[in-house]
Amino acid sequence: MDHLLEMRNLSIDLYRGRRTPPVKLVEGIDLNIDKKQNFGIVGESGCGKSITCSSIMGLLSFPLSVGAGSSIRFQRENGTDTELLSLPKKQMQQLRGKEISMIFQEPMTALDPMYTIEDQIVESLRFHTDLSRSAMREAALEMLRKVKIPRAEEILKEYPHHLSGGMLQRVMIAIALINNPRLLIADEPTTALDVTIQAQILDLMNELRESYDTSVIMITHDLGVIAETCEQVAVFYAGQVVEQASVDDIFHHTAHPYTSGLLRSVTSLGGEQKELYTIRGTVPTAGQFSSGCRFADRCEHCTARCREAVPPLTEVAPGHQCRCWLHASGAEKEAAR
């Protein structure tokens, strides 16, 4: 396997009761994450980006489940390829927090209020190593210094409610990286933080990436974060990937109307203050998608064909895929008819 992680045809079902069929919240997702790559996933809230990543960790819980025919393959530390979706529970637990770790959006609620910072960092080590208590404590302290927490010695003894959001997110990063994982999933790690703290956390993550061999999946709704941290980007819309390319191509050779809408609705830092663009309409609800393109109702370039059939994800340039009839080649247009 060439990639660190290969996701094929992933779908996620929402259970709605015994009599009603499940709704597909996410469908036909194909993603490749390379070693030491920084991969961005961008989309509005509710587009399925977070649950897609939770499914990598096997953290979906009732009423969500991975749909039939999905596959997520992962290259383990020992060099073997593993199908994560069929991994037994015990082995998945050994993998979580060791080879793949995750940081979350809300640092204020992501830590257990009942235990000290030390307990919670050390726990990560205890699950995956047989270090002595004092060695684990040393490692925790060192890790806190790496994520640039001042007074690390004292902070170890604190409970989460004594720390600020920015500090807690640093602690979360420490917990996630302490076992030197191969893949780090960061689910909106800066969304809940103040703007100044956001920049610090992103800088810290960029810096730490240099010293770890970790690939990162950065989930965000903020293209600014993508520009600052990622090499490759997938744009999610209503449970599908609508465009996937390198950061350069996404920003400078934008193909999908939704992506360009997103770009136009971003205020550029330091740029001229123009009137903010908004994409008209709202995201369709899962389970009520039309038979055509899911963006059709909100698209400025919508044609009759867009309402008839879902466009396929096609390559518009080498390494640049887009799900739009505007860019689909002639042959595929015919095939879809």
Added chain:
Amino acid sequence: MKRLGQTIRDLWKDPMGRIGMIGILLVILVAIFAPLAAPFEPDKMVAMPKSAPSADYWFGTDNYGRDIFSRILYGARVSLEVGIIAVGIGAVAGYILGLLAGYFEGWVDRVIMCVMDILFAFPSILLAIFISAVLGRGLVNTMIAIGIVNIPVFARTVRAAVISAKGLEYVSNARSVGVRTGAILVRHISPNVVAPFTVQATLALSSAILTEASMSFLGLGIQPPDPSWGSMLSEARTFMEQAPWMAIFPALFIIVTILLFNILGDSLRDVLDPKLKT
């Protein structure tokens, strides 16, 4: 707050709600039509004492030869009467006190809630026994005793709802444009209190019926010859081996009635306050 019709329709959709509604309706009908439905007078000797259940005497007869089935039907009357009036007393008093405490806050709140806390500091059955010991036994005094025990729960529920409703924007808006205090209480705050209050009332009904039965069982509630399920069960204790039916039927009716009220209360809570659903 949903309208009554919508609430009933939502309850009907929930299987448990449906069971609760139908069951309680049956209990109410039994209570209302006890004189018509009962085959015998509840306090007349109609057969040999302690006759086993038979085609004529469905649930058998007790130690005085009275028909247990008829007594149970009349007992439903007593249970519901005590339950409804006691909860009524508790609810009205609690509602007024809670509204006052929550609306005015300050010293009014402190005094009212202090008294409520003191009432709360007694185990409820003990407080009911204590009050009825002072008032004397019998139907009316039992109602009053259980009613007083119920006041603090309602006062707390209403006070909490009022305080949270006061924080709502439209209520403070109404105040700032000069709507009078009384008008605000009635028009804006009261509707917000209805949901938690209704749920509380249903659950209080079940506990009031339970308390009445317990008190009558101890001989401190309803007095003979009035048929109360609790006192029937108490009388049955002496004859348990010879006439187990004297104990079994009243016990079953107490359990089923309380169960139905609890089922309805749970379902009502889910319908009126989906946030609390687990």
Added chain:
Amino acid sequence: MKQYTIRRILQLIPVLLGISILIFAVMKMIPGDVISGILGVEATPELRAQLAAKYGLDRPYIVQYLDWIGGVLRGDFGESIRTAEPILPQILTRFQVTAELTILAAVISWFVAIPLGILAAVKRNSMADRLIRVFALLGVSVPGFALSILLILFLSLAFGYFSPLGYVGFFEDPLRNLQIMILPASILGISISGSVMRMTRSSVLEVLRQDFVRTVRAKGASERVAIFKHVLRSALIPIVTLVGMQIGSLLGGAVIVEQIFSLPGLGQMTLTGINQRDYPVVQGCVLFIAFVYVLVNVVTDLLYAYIDPRISYD
């Protein structure tokens, strides 16, 4: 923590004072005064006045209250009108029975209800969950006395088993004592198990929904560690509160269970006092039970503060 404890105990004073005033006031409202209760309605006025003076009933209420509460504070709860024995020693002897019954019942209910509540929450919507919920609903709905009667009936008819009569103290003959206590304590325990089960289930579910549980799983915790080390620790707080409140139901339920099983406890003493119109006894018993209940709640609060690091002690 020390400061918090002291403050919490100081807060007790007005509540205890309120309780005593309430009890005193209610006792004074009793129709048909105590003296008629003792001497009968036809007693001569001289005899009545003599007795009123003996019990201090001819003084103003405030003096009577202060006299009573002063005695209570010195450990003197007065004397029984019927037996002329001091009340407090009797209360203390009988409280041992009630305390044993209550503690046994509480322990039985926790051992049954808390594990089942956790199981129901963790296996939410499973068959086990459904069964446990039905059981909990039944537990909440079945009155202790009805359960007692049905169980006694069932055990005697089906197994010829009778709960042994004739109370023996735990320190005299522990085995026999437990034989006597086990059925009443189980019944009392089962009667509160329903609400403990429900509370446990809903508070575990509540915690399971919280973000930090996902973090714990993401770190690679086994389900066992996630539930027992993390979820339960947070879920325990509302459970502890409930357990404190349940002591009230247990003390109340003990009144009934003691009566049914003829256990010489505080509840039975209260009822006998009521039936014999022995008002000083009733007054003393009710006051004592209310004090115990309030004290247990304070201990619960302190325990709560001890478990939850978010509560600051000062």
